[in-house]
Amino acid sequence: MSNSFFKKHAIATAIGASLMFAAAPAAFANNDGGIRGTIESASVSQIQGVTITIENVNTGTSRTIEVDDKGNFRFPRLPVGTYNITATKDGAQVASLENVTVNVGSDSSVRLVVQGDDIETITVTGTTSRIDTASTESSFNIGAVELERLPIARSVNSVALLAPGTAGGGRHGGLSFGGSSAAENAVYINGLNVTDPEVPTSFSSVPFTFYEDFQVKTGGYSAEFGRTTGGVVNAVVKSGGNDFKFTADTYWVPDSLRGSKKDRYDNDGNKIVSGSKSETDTWTASISASGPIIKDTLFFYALYEPRLVETTSVTESDLSRSEAKDDTAFWGGKLDYYITDNHLLEFIAFSDEKDVETDLFDDGEYSETIFGTTGGQNYIVNYTGYLTDSLTVKAMWGQVERQSRSNASSALECNRVMDYTSAGPIFDIGCTSLFMTSDRINERESVRLDFEWEVTDSHLLRFGYDNETRTTVMDRAYPGMDATRYQIYDASPGESLNGETLTDESDFYVRARTRKTFGNFETETSAIYLEDIWTVTDTLTATIGVRWDEFDTTGAGGTGFMKVDEMISPRLGLSWDVNGDGETKVFANAGRYYYPLPNSLVAREGGGTVDISNYYYLENGIQDADGFFTSGFTETMTSAGLTNLTPNLGSIIGEAIQFGDVSNAGEDQSYRVDNDIEASYQDEYILGFETMVNDNWAIGARAMYRKFENAIEDMKIYHDWGDCDSPGTWLIGNPGKVMTLNLNCNGTQQIVSLDTGKTQIDGDHPRSKTGEDIGSPVPFRKYASLDLVVDRQWDDVWQFYASYTWAHSWGNYEGGVNSDTTNDIAGWLEYGDDPAYLIGGYGDLPNDVRHTFKFYGAYAITEDWLVSANFVASSGRPINIRGVGNPYTTDEHYYMNWVCVETCGGLADGQSESDRVYEYLPRGEERLDWTYQLDLGTSYSVDFGEDASATFSLDVFNVFNTQETLRVDSFLTTPDSVGNPNPDYGLGTSFQSPRRVQLSAIVRF
Structure with a gap:
């Protein structure tokens, strides 16, 4: 083959474009990548003794190693950047390749060629492959230079949304990877997990200018990554x-x-x-x-x-x-x-x-x-x-501090009072609208140690250890001197509330809820992993790994709370270089991924919390013609001259509903936790295909199946424990599974088991309508998808990227958040509060986005002018229509997938909640409309001196100002009401952001 052939390919192949689904087997949760390649020659003797030198163009630093007997070489753990490669034998250069880009989390694959029978210096004799035929991961790489060409909002989430299989996280923000909830992802900056330790829908963020490179892992990632069942964003800074x-x-x-x-x-x-x-x-x-x-x-x-x-x-x-x-x-x-x-x-x-x-x-x-x-x-x-040519070590220490403080100038003197009556014009009628006063600090301290050892030509071993200490300091309370929030509702005589039938004592009732939490809560997580990247043949690579995790939490008093260990995650990947030329591969991946709970659950269940709800008639509550209350409240003036309202509480309705007690802050709460609790996990299977059509164009396809199981939740259990002391109503375990507790039974500690799949509410308990034991189904989530990708890399003139994703997410459990409510506290969701919540919750889940089209690209009109576009079209998400009450239990507080159709108002003498007739409302039978968004950009660049330039840009987001509905009020009845229709049912509550224009200027010198 002629030298010009190789020169042509080397020049035509651009470096550092998006890698569709491919990542590299050497990807760590760190700020580096690698270069691997082969030097080829017609004569084996010319390969022997060849050394390869790489030089970082930016820093001038270099490394040199010798190729093996087959001409293979590899440089692991390289800082992200651009490198020049030189092959030398006996002091003479025999091959070279310039401007090879190393992206975060991936190996750049190169091919060098020695020409002729004699050693001679050859300026450019190499190519770079866009497909890593040794990789079995699914990821998407994009750098700051490419992002600067595109009309992309300046956020990590916007970058991740470019990848196929990603969608917005819905009600709670964030992102959904492969049908997961927004609370199951991890964001790394230079190797440190900067995700919030308590509420993982948020993370530490830096300006776009600070970033150098991004990798979005959407599935099949290696054994060094864990503690996530969603996706990973791996970013590095400049x-x-x-x-x-x-x-x-x-x-x-x-x-x-x-x-x-x-x-x-x-x-x-x-x-x-x-x-x-x-x-x-x-x-x-x-x-x-x-x-x-x-x-x-x-x-x-x-x-x-x-x-x-x-x-x-x-x-x-x-x-x-x-x-x-x-x-x-x-x-x-x-x-x-x-x-x-x-x-x-x-x-x-x-x-x-x-x-x-x-x-x-x-x-x-x-x-x-x-x-x-x-x-x-x-x-x-x-x-x-780089200890030797074959042994590399990486060590990392990092610390994250995330504050979450919220207060108001009136918080100590003002109660929050909310009017939910049908005639009331507004919700907040008191002198504050603050949800809670909060002084919360979340910290994460991380230590990692990773090794990479090339044992033989065929086996690359990777192993390591990582440990995280996550600490949450909580000091939260409802505003007001008594930390009590008041909610006012219409009272309908004959309707049931909190176990009693309402009378005509008052036209209104009050829910008075006192809530506060304080304490320090800690979780210790650790893991070890081992992975062998085995080159089975010249065209087949197997990635075989295993990961072992454990986590241990302590409550407010420093006492043990919940420990889960022996989380063993096997990972297996296969990649086949179909033609042996590095241009087409078929890959498959299977693995298990565990999701240890964030600090959200222990910070609310590990002591230091009081949550008491009482229901009262509102005494002498009167509204005027406009719906404003003219009486029924005691008024006091605050120091700032505001009017504080305190409802006049009449007779109490039912008994207090209480969780926790501040006096027990230092007590061990582990007696309420299942002794054999099992961690949540997800099994994942991927089959994919990638091929280069020519030097610039590549196409790919990927099919994925995921199943999430073993939710951990606080559960409301009504059970007679016989001769054993009751552990209380609120227990923590796996809904639908056997719960094992260590209880005091007649003065001795005994192991007692309860199958919550059969009995979460005893049949003879007043809360059972059926007269039979009521158990909870096992929570689960399933996801299936097909991704298709076309990628045309940038060649100094234009680029184009397109993807289509068909996906289906279904089950009865969304994950770490609940988009049907406002609850984003993982492990503290409503799924375990009443078995009927899961019994009726089957169907399409909130992150079921069935069809998604994504297109982006850029075109250089001249050397100075550039135009670009980004377009996304997504089918509508499901609407989960809900009502209050259910045919199984007397709990008429939670919204569930039933609506009362008979005997819904006041109950006559001799009637009870069991006489009500409900209609089932399957999840997701209605859907929102499709959403479309087109973003356009243009930029002008000018040089005004040696190494000095300026770029002026105009980006227009949502060009057509589409403001489609993203979420609606899906509740058929008002809160705490079986029969009152919700006048706001069907109204949009969240919409697309309107058109905005971004003007920017960048000067470099």
Whole structure:
């Protein structure tokens, strides 16, 4: 074959484009990638003794190794960046390849060729493959340079949504990977898991300018990754090099160029949201600098970004207005110290703390200020050691601090009072609308040690250990002196409430709920893993791994709470290079992935919590013609001159519903936890195909099946424990499975078992309508999908990427959040509160997005002008229509998948809840409409000196200002009511964001 042939292919093959589904077998949860390849020659003798040298273009650092007997070589654990490769024999260069890009979490695969019978220097004799035929993972790589060409919102979630198989997380934000809930993912920055330890729908974030490269893992990832049943976002930040560089940028999203939000009306035509009067102005700017402190040895990168975000929202017929302001700044930096070519030390620090002040106005008058703080400081230290040519070690220590503080100027003196009566014009009628006062800090301290050992030409062993200590400090309470929230409802005589039948004593009743939590809660998680990447033949690679996890939690008093160990996760992957040319592969993957609960459950069930609900008649409650209460409340003046309301409580209705007691904060709560509790896990199976059509075009397909099992939930159990002391009503275990408790029975400790699949409520208990034991089904979630991808890489003129995903997510359990309610506290969801919740909950789940089309691309009109587009079309999500009550239990508090159709109002003498007739409402029988969004961008670049340039961009998001409904009020009845129709049923509650225009300028020199 001629030398020109190889030169042609080397030049035609661009480096560092998106890798569709392929990642590399060397991918770690760290900030590096690798280069592997082969040197070929017509003569075996020319291969023997060849050494390969790689040089980092940015830092000038280099490494050299010798090829094996077959001409193979591999450089693991390389910092992300661009490298030049040189092959040398007997002091003479025999092959080379320039500008090979190393992406995070992947190996770049190269092929070098020695020409002729004599050793000679050849300038370019190599190619880079876009398909890693040794990989069995499913992932998507994209770098900062490519993202700068596209009209993409400046957030990690927006990047992840480019990948096939990803969707928005729905009600609770975040992302859904492969049908998972938004609480099951992990986000890594330079090897550190920065996901919130308590509420994992959020994570530490840095400005886009700070990022260098992204990898989105959507399935089949290797054994070093665990503690997630969703997906992984693996990102790295920028580094300095031998050249001093400075960048200044600014991004402005003015309200004057935004599309107007639509006004929203209730079913009676009354305006409830004045969207057209809402305003948002967003401005950020950043200054960054990088360069050498000691040339070829010590480098720095630093960034500072101030921001100003101002938002005005108007609701309730223009009566209420909020004005929010965030003017905090981000700072961050990175040091890279190449102690020698074989030892690298990195240090990263950044702060993403945000302080937001929101002023609230009622009918034009100032009412209160809400103070909110999120984020905190993050620190990462990485060490990489190339101990020998075949043994590499990576060590990482990191710490994440995430604050979640919320308070109000009136929080201590104002009760929150909410009017849910049919005539009431607004919900909040007191002097505060704050949900809870909160001073919450979540910390994660991580330590990792990873090894990579090339034992033989055929076996690459990877093994390691990681440990995380997750700490949650809780201090939360409802506002007001007594930490009590009051909710007012219409009272219908004859209707049942809290085990009693309502009388005509009052037209209204009050739910008075006292709630507060304080304490320190800790979870220790650790894991070890072992993986063998076995080159079975020249065209077949097997990735065989196993991971062992455990986690141990302690309650508020430092006592044990819940421990789960022996979580063994087998992983198996096969990849076949079909033609042996590195251009077509078929791959398969099977694995188990465990989901240890975040700190959310222990922070609410591990002591230190009191939650008491009482129901009362409202004494002397009277409303005027406009629905405002004129009596029924005691009024007091706050120090700020506000009027605080306290409902006048009449007779109590039923007994108090109490969970927890602050006095038991230091007591061991583990007696309420199943001794043999099993961790939640997901089994996953993938079959895929990828091929290069030509030098620029690639296509791929992937089929996936997932099944999630073994939910851990707090469960409401009504059972007679015989001679044993009752452990209480609220217990923690696996719904639908056997629960084992260590109870005191007649003075001795005994192991007692209860099959909750058969008995969660005793048949003779008053809460059973059937007279028979009622058990809970086993929670599960299933997901099946097919992804199709077409990818045309950037060649300095244009690029194009398209994907189509067919997917189906079904079962009776969404995962770590519940989108049917406002509950995003994993393990503390409603699924275990009443067996009927799961009995009637089968069907299409909230993240069932059946069809998704994604397209993005860019085109260089000239060397200076670029245009780009990003388009997404998704079919509508299911609507889970619900009513209050069910045919199995007397619990008429939770919304479930039934609606009362007979005997729904007041009960006559001799009647009970068992006389009510319910109609089943299958989950997901109705769906929202399709959503479409087109984003367009254009940019102009100009050079104004040596190594100096400027780029000016205009991006328009949601060009056609589509504001389709994303969520509706799906409750047929009002809360705590079996018979009262919900007047807001069917109204949209969440919508697409309106059109916005982003203006930006970037200067580099």
